[in-house]
Amino acid sequence: MTTPQDPSAEDSLIARYFKPLATDPGAFGLVDDAAILRSSGEDIVITTDAVVEGVHYLASDPPDTIARKALRVNLSDLAAKGAVPAGFVLTLALRSQDDGWLRPFADALGEDSKTFGCALLGGDTVSTPGPQMISITAFGRVPRGRMVGRTGARPGDxxxxxxxxxxxxxxxxxxxxxxxxxxxxxxxxxxxxxxxxxxxxxxxxxxxxxxxxxxxxxxxxxxxxxxxxxxxxxxxxxxxxxxxxxxxxxxxxxxxxxxxxxxxxxxxxxxxxxxxxxxxxxxxxxxxxxxxxxxxxxxxxxxxxxxxxxxxxxxxxxxxxxxxxxxxxxxx
Amino acid sequence: MTTPQDPSAEDSLIARYFKPLATDPGAFGLVDDAAILRSSGEDIVITTDAVVEGVHYLASDPPDTIARKALRVNLSDLAAKGAVPAGFVLTLALRSQDDGWLRPFADALGEDSKTFGCALLGGDTVSTPGPQMISITAFGRVPRGRMVGRTGARPGDxxxxxxxxxxxxxxxxxxxxxxxxxxxxxxxxxxxxxxxxxxxxxxxxxxxxxxxxxxxxxxxxxxxxxxxxxxxxxxxxxxxxxxxxxxxxxxxxxxxxxxxxxxxxxxxxxxxxxxxxxxxxxxxxxxxxxxxxxxxxxxxxxxxxxxxxxxxxxxxxxxxxxxxxxxxxxxx
Known part of the structure; x- marks a missing residue:
């Protein structure tokens, strides 16, 4: 719940941890509820992968590796499609605002987003009483009509x-x-x-x-x-x-x-x-x-x-x- | 777990319930792990909103209304940005494959995606031991540089x-x-x-x-x-x-x-x-x-x-x- 002095703890969480990752002008510094991906006629490749605590990662896993894995599984999809990373959006379902978890999580996510040239464009932070969950949708670019699909394998390949x-x-x-x-x-x-x-x-x-x-x-x-x-x-x-x-x-x-x-x-x-x-x-x-x-x-x-x-x-x-x-x- | 006869129950769930919603050619009938969004130079507007059982909706809510709400909260964002819907990706965290829940959920989602001209492009289905969660990232189109942001309000407006x-x-x-x-x-x-x-x-x-x-x-x-x-x-x-x-x-x-x-x-x-x-x-x-x-x-x-x-x-x-x-x- 909020007070007029603190209009939204959710917004302050986002500003504190994730705004530094939103280096693309299309992210509007995360002050908007939408982002822009610009295209000059190339195709935008979209992939989405979620990880759930206790299913895809262990609750005891270090938060920095959880962050890296959540982003990287999506970057892996893009690479296999022949797509150059263009940005991502992050949905984070958290049980609480735990700074000891969020700080290394956000820092590692920021490092990887720099390393792979894939900036944060936007996201949503929600509370959950259950296992934490991280869902990332990542975007890449390929020349028009040139995404590498699953259907093109031919005998002899x-x-x-x-x-x-x-x-x-x-x-x-x-x-x-x-x-x-x-x-x-x-x-x-x-x-x-x-x-x-x-x-x-x-x-x-x-x-x-x-x-x-x-x-x-x-x-x-x-x-x-x-x-x-x-x-x-x-x-x-x-x-x-x-x-x-x-x-x-x-x-x-x-x-x-x-x-x-x-x-x-x-x-x-x-x-x-x-x-x-x-x-x-x-x-x-x-x-x-x-x-x-x-x-x-x-x-x-x-x-x-x-x-x-x-x-x-x-x-x-x-x-x-x-x-x-x-x-x-x-x-x- | 899987058998060679049933390579993936997850894939069959997707084919059964969600393939009919993937009417856009860029969705590749959901057989690929990535989708394509084509652009002819207009900006792609991206918004993402997640809903968690027990937080954003009640466990007793009808599955068809949960589906509609999950998509519509994103369509609402797009409308406020002046963007025409172009498609969405869906992440679904489920406790089990419950046909009695999934059938009305998918049917309602399909109806709304037709009504609003916003086809399913892809997604991820994961299992969770906790509350169910639905995360949608939706895409819209605006003329280049014309997304309605939050920063343009001027005295007198x-x-x-x-x-x-x-x-x-x-x-x-x-x-x-x-x-x-x-x-x-x-x-x-x-x-x-x-x-x-x-x-x-x-x-x-x-x-x-x-x-x-x-x-x-x-x-x-x-x-x-x-x-x-x-x-x-x-x-x-x-x-x-x-x-x-x-x-x-x-x-x-x-x-x-x-x-x-x-x-x-x-x-x-x-x-x-x-x-x-x-x-x-x-x-x-x-x-x-x-x-x-x-x-x-x-x-x-x-x-x-x-x-x-x-x-x-x-x-x-x-x-x-x-x-x-x-x-x-x-x-x-």
């Missing part, structure tokens, strides 16, 4: 993926005291690496332009490589084969597989990778890999798009199909 | 407001068994009217074009007329006087005031009106009122912008200032 797969799922396993935690009891560096991969995704914004130039289809890997590739193939009306031995793994993940702490299926179906998965015509494959190399980012060919409507097949080193019990994480 | 003020606050009072409920025990028509004003706002989209043509500043009244006018004045660096007797009231609200069930202060500070509050140069006032009349919408002059930095003064019929204990609703 190479399947490429950035970075490494499965680390975040292992990081969550470490955090929740699973098998990986015990196996890495004496390897804090590997533990910290995997946890950081879960806490702070690395959106592949540096590759957005090249993805837009070369990819026939693309999406980010957020629910698990196997499930996400299945969706991409279904949307494109094609199938695929993946050489499981080609799927890029970090040293930490490879070590846990070698020790049989986890199976590779866990990594293929694990969520929260936030790598770019895309398909390219064979002739374009080298160009995209080279663009990655120039940006210091591994881009790896893991398989081929084939005709047909069957789900993608994951083949081991002997050409035997791996049967996956689950493909990805689903909320319902 | 008339202050105009659409519709009637205070009904929704009284509707909530009826629903929660307050004084208005008892006073209207034998007047079900008045009760139903006030409740419907709380449940289903009427975004003034029909006036958007005229607001864009004539208003120097504008915003929608969502947190209470007194508080919202205070914000508009502060953003414009001006003050205002309002003739309380001019503030338009419904017959139901006027009756409760005449019977001293509530004071006018309650209505001036009550939230959820979703009327347009704007300022216009005196010479433009008649044109905006006439545009309203042509659209069947009352537009009423309630006061004047004056120089100064003091909060707006609300004057009674004798020119005495009404002292408001509170100006609006705040979440913190």
């Amino acid at each position: 190479r399947i490429l993926v950035t970075g490494t797969i499965g680390d975040a799922a292992l990081g969550l396993d470490v955090l929740t005291g699973g098998g990986a935690a015990a196996a890495l009891a004496s390897d804090p560096a590997a533990r910290d690496f995997l946890i950081s991969r879960y806490h702070v995704p690395q959106p592949r914004s540096v590759l957005a332009q090249a993805v837009g130039d070369h990819a026939t289809a693309g999406m980010d890997v957020s629910d698990g490589l196997a499930g996400d590739l299945t969706k991409l193939c279904a949307a494109s009306g094609v199938s695929a084969t993946v050489a499981v031995a080609s799927v890029p793994l970090s040293a930490a993940a490879a070590g846990l597989i070698a020790r049989k702490v986890v199976g590779v299926e866990t990594l293929l179906a694990g969520g929260d990778d936030y790598e770019v998965l895309c398909t390219v015509a064979p002739a374009q494959s080298d160009a995209l890999i080279a663009a990655g190399r120039a940006a210091g980012l591994a881009v790896t060919a893991i398989g081929t798009i084939i005709e047909g409507g069957a789900p993608p097949r994951f083949l081991d080193g002997q050409g035997q199909e791996l049967i996956l019990k689950r493909l990805s994480y689903s909320h319902f | 008339r202050i105009l407001v659409t519709g009637t003020i205070g009904d929704a606050a009284l509707g909530l009072d009826v629903l929660t068994g307050g004084g208005a409920a008892a006073a209207l025990a034998s007047d079900p028509a008045a009760r139903d009217f006030l409740i419907s004003r709380y449940h289903v706002p009427q975004p003034r989209s029909v006036l958007a074009q005229a607001v864009g043509d004539h208003a120097t500043a504008g915003m929608d009244v969502s947190d209470g007329l007194a508080g919202d006018l205070t914000k508009l004045c502060a953003a414009s660096g001006v003050s205002a006087t309002v003739a309380v007797a001019s503030v338009p009231l419904s017959a139901a609200a006027a009756g409760l005031i005449a019977r001293k069930v509530v004071g006018v202060e309650t209505l001036l500070a009550g939230g959820d009106d979703y009327e347009v509050l704007c300022t216009v140069a005196p010479a433009q006032s008649d044109a905006l009122i006439a545009a309203g009349r042509a659209a069947g919408l009352a537009v009423t002059a309630i006061g004047t912008i004056i120089e100064g930095g003091a909060p707006p003064r609300f004057l009674d019929g004798q020119g005495q200032e009404l002292i408001l204990k509170r100006l609006s609703y705040s979440h913190f």
